[in-house]
Amino acid sequence: MDTYTLLPLILAFLWTFLYFLNHNSKKSTTSPRLPPGPPPIPIIGNLHQLSTTPYRTMADFSRTYGPLISLKLGTITTVVVSSANAAREMFQKHDLAVSTRHVTSAVRAADGHDRYSMVWMPVNAKWRLLRKISTVQLFSIQRLNAGQSLRHAKVVEMAEYVNKCCESGEVVDVGKVAFTTQLNLLSNTFFSMDMASHSSKDSGEFKELVWKIVEEIGKPNLADIFPVLGFVSKLFVNRELIGIGNKFNEERLSSEGRGNGDVLDTLIKIMKEEGSELSLDDIRHLLMDFFTAGTDTTTDTMEWAMTELIRNPEKMAKAQDELERALGKDTKSIQESDISKLPYLQAVVKEALRIHPPAVFLVPRKADSDIELCGYLVPKNAQVFVNLWAISYDPNTWENPDKFLPERFLDQDMDAKGQDYGFIPFGAGRRACPGMTLAYRMLNLMLGTLIHGFNWKLEDGLTPEKLDMSEKFGVSIQKAQPLKLIPI
Structure with missing residues (x-):
C-alpha cells in the first residue's frame, strides 16, 4: 500500500481519535465525578490504610481530600460524609435516595434480622408500620410523660444501690450501674418486670453480650468487603446475634395474657387484630433493636460523661453547684421537670454526646x-x-474540638434532634433514632442523680490525669477500661 493510500486512512484515524478525546474531555468537565480520596490498590482497595480506629483514619483523609471522600473497601465503593455542610446537603436533598441500608453480613446471618428489623429493612410499608408503632406506643410525648414515674423509680433504685456502696466503701462500676438502670427501665416498659439487679452478676453478663453484638456488627467482615464470600459469614458470625433474641423473647412472649398494659401487651393486641401485618417475628426483632440500641449507647454516653467530669473537676463542681442552687442541698431526688432548670447539666450531656x-x-x-x-x-x-x-471534631464547626467544654452549648441553641447538622448524635432525616428523646431524658436524670447525690473519687489513689481514656470500637465507642469510682 503506497503513501497516498495510507495518508487518508491515517488522517481519518487521527480525526476520530481527536473527536472522541475532545468529547470525553467535555463530558468529564460537565459530569460529576467520584469524590477524591486516597488511591486504592487492586483487590483490597484502601483497606490497608485503615487502622483499628477507622473513624479517625477517615477523618484524617477528609482533612487531606475534603469533606466528601471516596474509598474502595475491597470491591465496595464507599463514600464518606465528614462535615456538617455535606451532611446537611445529603439529608435535605437526598434523604430518600440514600435511605436504604447497606446491610452487613453479620446482620443478615442473625436469623434474617435485616428482613424484620426497623433499623435495617428498607423504607417500605412494613418499615412505616413499625416506625408508627414505635412512635405512638413508645416515644410519643404522651407515652413519655406517662412513663415519668417509672423512670424516676429506676433512677431512685440506682441511687439507693450507690448509697449502699458509699456506706460500705465499695467501688461502683459506672457503666454497669447505668446499664442495669436502663435495662430495667426497658424491661419494665415492655414486660412489667426487672431483668437484672444492681447487686448481681446478670446485668454484667448481659452488658457483655450486648457489647459483643455491637462489636460484631461494627467490625469489618470479609463478606462485607468481598460479597462473593457471603457464605463465610454464615459459618463464622458470632451466634450471640441470634441468641440475644431468645434471651428475653420466648419466656416473655408466652405470657401474653397478663393484661399489665405494657408495650408487649399492646404489640400482641395489634398483632391479633384482623388484617394486621405485624407478626411475632416482627415483635421479636423489634425487641432486639430496642434492647441493644437502647442500652448500649445510653450506657456508653453515661460512662464517658462521668469520665470527663472526673478528668475536669472544675466542670464537675460547676454542675454540682447548679444542682444545689436549683434543687437545694437536702433534695437528692431529681424529677424530669427539674431538667429545664439545669442548663449546665444539659450542656454536659450534650458535650459528652x-x-x-x-x-x-x-x-x-x-x-x-x-x-x-x-x-x-x-x-x-x-x-x-x-x-x-x-x-464532631471538625474545627470548622467546633472551636477547640478536642476539649471537653460544656459551655459551648450555653452559647448556642443546639439540640440533638437532627436539625443542627454539626450535632446529630442520634442521626437525622427519616431514619433518625426514634428513641432520642427518651435517651436524652434518661441521660440527664442518671447523670444529675449521680453527681448531685454523691461526690466521687478514683480507686487506688489514681489521679484524674492518669485516667485511662483508651477506646474500644464497635458500632459505638466504649471505654476500653471500665470507669470504677468510689462514692463519698
Whole structure:
C-alpha cells in the first residue's frame, strides 16, 4: 500500500481519535465525578490504610481530600460524609435516595434480622408500620410523660444501690450501674418486670453480650468487603446475634395474657387484630433493636460523661453547684421537670454526646440511584458512611474540638434532634433514632442523680490525669477500661 493510500486512512484515524478525546474531555468537565480520596490498590482497595480506629483514619483523609471522600473497601465503593455542610446537603436533598441500608453480613446471618428489623429493612410499608408503632406506643410525648414515674423509680433504685456502696466503701462500676438502670427501665416498659439487679452478676453478663453484638456488627467482615464470600459469614458470625433474641423473647412472649398494659401487651393486641401485618417475628426483632440500641449507647454516653467530669473537676463542681442552687442541698431526688432548670447539666450531656458520639458512624446507607452530592457523583449501590466522629471534631464547626467544654452549648441553641447538622448524635432525616428523646431524658436524670447525690473519687489513689481514656470500637465507642469510682 503506497503513501497516498495510507495518508487518508491515517488522517481519518487521527480525526476520530481527536473527536472522541475532545468529547470525553467535555463530558468529564460537565459530569460529576467520584469524590477524591486516597488511591486504592487492586483487590483490597484502601483497606490497608485503615487502622483499628477507622473513624479517625477517615477523618484524617477528609482533612487531606475534603469533606466528601471516596474509598474502595475491597470491591465496595464507599463514600464518606465528614462535615456538617455535606451532611446537611445529603439529608435535605437526598434523604430518600440514600435511605436504604447497606446491610452487613453479620446482620443478615442473625436469623434474617435485616428482613424484620426497623433499623435495617428498607423504607417500605412494613418499615412505616413499625416506625408508627414505635412512635405512638413508645416515644410519643404522651407515652413519655406517662412513663415519668417509672423512670424516676429506676433512677431512685440506682441511687439507693450507690448509697449502699458509699456506706460500705465499695467501688461502683459506672457503666454497669447505668446499664442495669436502663435495662430495667426497658424491661419494665415492655414486660412489667426487672431483668437484672444492681447487686448481681446478670446485668454484667448481659452488658457483655450486648457489647459483643455491637462489636460484631461494627467490625469489618470479609463478606462485607468481598460479597462473593457471603457464605463465610454464615459459618463464622458470632451466634450471640441470634441468641440475644431468645434471651428475653420466648419466656416473655408466652405470657401474653397478663393484661399489665405494657408495650408487649399492646404489640400482641395489634398483632391479633384482623388484617394486621405485624407478626411475632416482627415483635421479636423489634425487641432486639430496642434492647441493644437502647442500652448500649445510653450506657456508653453515661460512662464517658462521668469520665470527663472526673478528668475536669472544675466542670464537675460547676454542675454540682447548679444542682444545689436549683434543687437545694437536702433534695437528692431529681424529677424530669427539674431538667429545664439545669442548663449546665444539659450542656454536659450534650458535650459528652459530641466528644464521644454514641455511634461513630451512622448506620451505613446505600445509594438507590446515582446522586450528585457536593458536586460529586455518589454512584448507585455505593455504600455511604456519615462519620459522626469527624463531624464532631471538625474545627470548622467546633472551636477547640478536642476539649471537653460544656459551655459551648450555653452559647448556642443546639439540640440533638437532627436539625443542627454539626450535632446529630442520634442521626437525622427519616431514619433518625426514634428513641432520642427518651435517651436524652434518661441521660440527664442518671447523670444529675449521680453527681448531685454523691461526690466521687478514683480507686487506688489514681489521679484524674492518669485516667485511662483508651477506646474500644464497635458500632459505638466504649471505654476500653471500665470507669470504677468510689462514692463519698
